Each structure stands twice: as structure tokens, then as C-alpha cells.
Amino acid sequence: MLRRLAVISALVVVAFADLPARSARRPRYGGTLRVEMGAAVASMNPDVTAATPEEAAAKMQMDALIFDHRDAEGAFAGTVGSGPFQVTSWEAGKRAVLTANEEFREGRPFVDEVEIVMGRGAHERLVDLELSKTDLAEIPPQDARRAAEQGVRVSVSPPDELLALVFVGLNPLRTPGSIASGNATGVAGGRAGGRPIARATAEVMGQTLSLAIDRVAIVNFILQKTGEPAGGLLPQWSSGTAFLFPAGAPTSAELERAKELSKEIAAAGPLVLGYDSADPLEQSVAERIVVNAKEAGMAVRAHALPDAGNSRSTGSQTGPVDARLVRWRMTSPLPRDAFKSMPLGDDTNTLTRLDAVPLPDPATPEDIYKQQRAVLNTFNVVPLVWLPQVYGLSARVRNWKAPGPGENWPLADVWLDAETPTGVQ
């Protein structure tokens, strides 16, 4: 009997060891992945320029699905349909259907189709996720907690988008004294009074705001803890040195120092802080900054910029503001590459005006730390918070990984756990 058992066991071992390992979690092929996005892409033609940064970003995501590779400048190129999907239906700005490319070089995507509905507002996307009417949609970070409480599967990337206050249209010739006396001749397009703010004044204003702004409160209350206070220009997970740039709630000593500084710039009048009128997060943060500044004795007036998205992308004049809120998303997880890609050519970015020494290649963590320190010591840029990219997923989505900096939606890798959606149709 024992001998028979031993023989059976041995046979079982041989049989199982020889066979390929099994798995019920192997990907499934088939199904339609339903995606909703806020932007409306007017054309997939590479020669047609996107009207807004949001449209450009959405177009880039779709390009990544239909083109196989990028050109030397990073834009997707090659034959349309050489990527994992091919466009089989297109309604400009409304809807696109992408079908799996059976001959894709890296293997056919798992899903048969991706149906993209464009121009859906944040609230509509959230409701559709709650009702399982869509499988994948971006969620504003400030809504992530609410979405999770409503039962939506939430996927959060590492924080990779910086929200910062940046001074614009500075006049390098003017000094705090000249603003107070009104002697200097400013150039048009700067502040509310028609004169650009002096760099030295901006520096004091920036330092005051840097000390007074409660970044922790912004994260806890406005962002509902979806994000991190930012003290540096790169997040801790990327640079490893962000902890050297304090970003905690202001201490009483820091508030006192801010009050002292605000007295030096009292004569300059209120700082006009611009924000994108279409961005509720920027509006809430701007209003919070007004309150924090007031606590430090500094006057700040929030000003909605109706065309902020466009001016950001084109570098055009920003209207009657001294500073504005800027959102900048990292393009690489590597600190040097990310830092290099900060929009140096954008007129809205103070880095344009820095005489910073170019980063060596390769750059050490110390090089990158010193460069950040040099930028921040000008106080022309005041980092506020790091935002993650937040996505809502339906229950059937598998193999989704929130894309990091420089990555695209991994829709070719996504598979669906059931043949049909389970939610309300």
C-alpha cells in the first residue's frame, strides 16, 4: 500500500513539475473598455494644433494608442495604426472607437476595443464611474476621497504635478523704494496699476508668502489629503532631497517673520494673484492664499483668468496679475530630466529669468539640490503642493497601473475581468 502511494505521489510530482504552471489570473482577451475624458480632441491630424493644454495632453494619450513609436522630439510618429490600436470610428470632439491591432509588434492588446467619450465634465465622469457607465476616467485629485467613499475604485499615481505660485512680468529695474514712490517707469502688461512689479519687491512678497502659506491645510482641506505639501521643485520620491525643503504648517516664528516682511512691501499695494477660472482647485487654493497672506499682514487679491490655459501653453501675456498659479507635470521620474524639462521657455515661468548654471550630465543629487535651492532662493517660485494623477476604475478593469511621469495610459495591457459590464447601462 505504502509503495503504491509512493509511486502515485512520485507520478503526481513528475506530472505537475513538468506541466506549465497554471493561473486563473492570466489576462483575458476581449471586451470593450469604456473611457471618458474631459478634453475634446478636435482632430487626430498631427498638423492640427490643439487649442488647449488639456486637449494636447488628451491627444498625446490617443496618439500613444495608435502610433508605434515617437520621433526624436518625443512626438508620436510613424504610420497611423501601427500602434496597439487602430481608429475605426471618429466623431471630432465627441467620441472615438479604437480597435485592437492584431498585428501590433508587441502583441495584440487584450481588449477588443476602446471606446473614448470626450468632453465629459469632472462631475459627469464621477457620476458615470459611480454608475459603472464607464470603466476608466480621470478624477480631479480634490474629488478622489469622495469618489472612494462612493465606492469607486481609485487609482492614484505618485505625486508628479506641482502646483506653484509664480511671479510674472517682473521689472528688473525697479526696487521696493521705487514702487513706493512711484518713480519708476514700468512696461505695460504687468500689474493692475499698469506697472510690472519690481524683482526685489517680488522677492520679498514671495518670501512672505512662502512663510505664511499653510500648505498642510491646502492638502488636508482642499485636496482632502490627496497630495503632499511641496517645499521643493521635485517630489521626495524622485529627488530624495525634498525633505530638505520644509513644507509644514507655518510656525509662530515664521508667521512673525512674514509679518515683518509684509511691512516692507506694504506700500507696493495688493499683490494680484491670477488663477485659471476653469480650474476649481486653483480657485480654492488662490482663495486660501489670500486668507493666509492676510494673516501675515499682506494684501493679496485673487483674480480669475478666463483664458489661463491658453496663455500657459502659448506663453502669451497673462493679463493684469503679479503672480499666478501654475500647474506643472513632470515629464520624467528621473530628477535631472524632470528638472530640465521645467518650462524654461515659457514667459510665465520665472526660471526663464534665472541665471542658473546648467545642470551637469550626469547630475548628482547634490547638483540637483543646489539648483533647486538657487531657484527657490529667488522666491519667484513658491511651491505649494504635489498632486497625483487620480483615475477611477470600474470593478472589471485589470492590469491598470496609473502612468507615471512621461508614461501613457497602458490600455494595451489592460484586460477586463468579465465579458459584460456589470453596472447600469
Place this chain on the structure above:
Amino acid sequence: MRVALHTILAGLFFGITPHGSYAQTTSTLPKSWNDAAAKLVDEVAAAMSPTSVTLDVENISSLDVSSAGSIAASVRAQLQRHSFSLVSENSAAVQTAVRLQLSLSESAAEYVWVMQILNDQQDGTAVPVMIVAAPKGDFADAGAEVQSLSLEKRFVWKQAERFLDFALLKEDTSAAEFTLLVLGTNRLTTYKPGGSPWQLSRTSPIPRATAPSRDPQGTINLKEGKISLQGLECVGDPDLAGVLQCNMSTPARILRDPFVDKPGYPISLGAFVSEKCRGELIALYTAESDWTQRDSIRGYLTKGIPLPFVASGNAIEFDGPVMSLQAEPATSAARAVVHNLKTGEYEAYIVTATCGN
């Protein structure tokens, strides 16, 4: 980093852990880490004269406690080498000592160690900061606690390009010379000892029998001297390290994969190893996660099929999904291919199950 060949081979076949000692031994650090610690203290010595100092260490990286302790010990030794006097918190001299704060941090690419001289800024200047980088390595988690079934992983190989399976082919029974076979999605690559530590010997393209798959599967069967890959079976002349000849595999062969799920079994990748533990079969299974998550391998014991499985011993963790798990012939080990989500690379490990007392 490719681990030294002879160290791996010795570890694989003579039971010596090849590089787990980096993380586990407090007295030994990799040379690059020792160099980084020395550079950091050199910079401290350049910034201030030797004096009494205290050293506070904060680990905000993914380094384990043991490694962090080893680095701190190395830094302390370097400070003493530079004639700094380390005083304890209980000593009266702590009042006059300069406070050094060592932060063990990490970036997306490497470890970042930061030293701040905290009370050296009476003149109002900023806190002096010294920063050095240290490379991230592969340090195995060795199961310290002896349990009924203990697992140990040994790193063998890694590369950026995806591969499906690997094998160590012993060339000559009288010599400790091995050939590393790495099965990619369209070729078999052979490495010989030498170089750092493996030297490319041969690349044998394998023709494509079917459309490319996003979930390709392939195995190296050393026992039968065959390679199975996407509907093909290949044999080598004189062995798999030689010239490959591939033919379409028979339908019966293809139909064997995958086999039916069995109730009570883990729903994940699994493999039975050849040896037993106290008469029970040993199975290794991954966690029930998808390809976007970290993964682990755990040992299970069963008195037979289809009797219940009982988890036994420690699970070993990986920084990404286990893409393939294949039993090694005639041992208690299995080959695991892991997609490291932190580095993006594919890694080969030998996972060995040891039956405890």
C-alpha cells in the same frame, strides 16, 4: 548589477547565500556603499575641524533596519577615522558637541544619503548639507526564522528586455562550469562564465509560429532538452547551448496548458518541486495579484492531489509580479522570472524550499 558568477554558482549548488550578506550582515557593506559613506564623511571633515559630534540617523528610504544600521556603523567608523569624537546622548559632552543628522533617503534612481550639520549656523547662514548617492542593489531577503518550510531566493540574472524562462546548464559533470540560458520571446541567448559575470556566447533566433502575444509563455526543459515557445518545440545540438532546431509542437502538447483550476488551491502561478518535506508534496505559489503589483512566493504542503493545501513557512517578497514559475528538475527549487516594477527590468531567481525540523 550582475552578481559575480562564481558567487552565484557556489551559492546555488553548495548552499552558500551569494549576496544576502550585504543586507543581513552588519559588518559588511558593498564597496560602493562604503565608498559613499567615506565620501560623505570626507565632506564633513572638509567643512569642519575634528571635534565632538553626535550622530542622529533617520531612515526615510526603503532600506531595511539592518542595512540602515550597517550604513550608520560605517559612517561612525569613518568619522572616527577622521578624528571626530562621537559622544553619546547621555554624556555631559553632548552639550558642546556638534549635532550631525544623517538622513538615509532615496530618489527614483538611487539611494541618497544626506548629512546636515545642525548647530553650525550661529552666523545665520543655512544649515550645511552634504549629499552623496549610493547605488541600489539586489539584496535578497533571507528567511531568518526556521519554520517547517522556509523559502530562500537567489538572484541569478536581470535584463531590461522581457524573458520567459532561464536555466543553468551544467556543461561538464566534473567541473563547476555552467551555461546560462535565457529564453526571450523570439530567441534563446546563451551566456558563458566570464565578463561581469556572464559573457554573451550565442544568440539563437527562434522563428515565430504564431502572432505575437501580449502574454507570451515559454519554458526551458533541461530534463528533456527541449524548449517550448508559442507553439514551437526546439531541441539543441548537441544540447540547448548549441544549434537550435525548432518544429511546430503537436496539438496535444499545446492543449496541456493551462490545466483546470482545482477548488482549495491558490488561484495563481504555482509549481510542484521534486523533493518532499516529511513525506508531503511541496508546492510554491505566487500571490493572487495582477501584473501591476508586488508579488510573493509562498510554500504549501499537501499529502497528495487533490487533498487540501496548507501554507507553510515564510513568504518571500518581490518588487513586482512573478511572470513565470517553473520547477527545477530533481531539486526543491523553482525558477522564477520577476518583472521588477521599480526598475522595469526582468529578473531571474532560483527559489529554494528547505524543510525545517
